[in-house]
Amino acid sequence: MRHLTRLFVYGTLQPGEPRWSSLRPYVADEGRSVTVPGELYDTGLDYPAARFVVGVGNIIGRLYGLRDLDVALAHLDDVEGAVRGRYRRVVVVTNDGADAWAYECGDPGLLLRKIPSGDWAQR
Numbered sequence: 001m002r003h004l005t006r007l008f009v010y011g012t013l014q015p016g017e018p019r020w021s022s023l024r025p026y027v028a029d030e031g032r033s034v035t036v037p038g039e040l041y042d043t044g045l046d047y048p049a050a051r052f053v054v055g056v057g058n059i060i061g062r063l064y065g066l067r068d069l070d071v072a073l074a075h076l077d078d079v080e081g082a083v084r085g086r087y088r089r090v091v092v093v094t095n096d097g098a099d100a101w102a103y104e105c106g107d108p109g110l111l112l113r114k115i116p117s118g119d120w121a122q123r
Contacts, residue, residue: 005069006100007076008036008092010061011048011120018046022079026072028065034094035060036102040118041111048120049105052092060119063100073101086110 005028012019038052038059050059066072073089080087080103087103094100105111115123 004091004099004101005065006098007064007066007072008034008061008094008100008102009064010036010040010050010059010102012046013076013080014062014120017120019079022076023064023072026066026068026075028067031062031064033060034063034096034098035118036092036094038092038118040115040120041105042113042115042123043110044112045110048115048123049087049107049110050102051111052090052102052104057116058095058118060117063094063098076103082106 013023035058037054038050039056040059041049043049077083082089086107088106089101090104092102
């Protein structure tokens with residue numbers, strides 16, 4: 001696996017969302033607003049799903065540096081369902097050129113309704 005120290009979040013791992021408490025202990029900086037090429041979907045389950053595809057739109061989120069990287073990623077893989085195949089951790093490139101980890105939908109059945117704005121807060 002690539003040694004990346006940043007994570008792009010676009011849904012319930014963002015501040016003020018239900019899973020922020022799972023990410024917060026590992027956050028090493030203030031984060032910043034960024035976009036990543038792709039499509040965002042409402043799953044109908046109170047959390048979103050992303051497909052990272054260039055040329056179809058942009059997903060709005062935040063980019064954070066992480067500390068305790070191996071522990072953080074193992075914990076987040078479990079929280080995000082990567083262990084069970086619902087999501088998978090992938091490398092993305094933000095529209096300003098930063099490489100980061102992100103969680104992409106691994107279960108097409110979760111792609112219920114596209115969110116045209118690419119912003120989970122505007123669903």
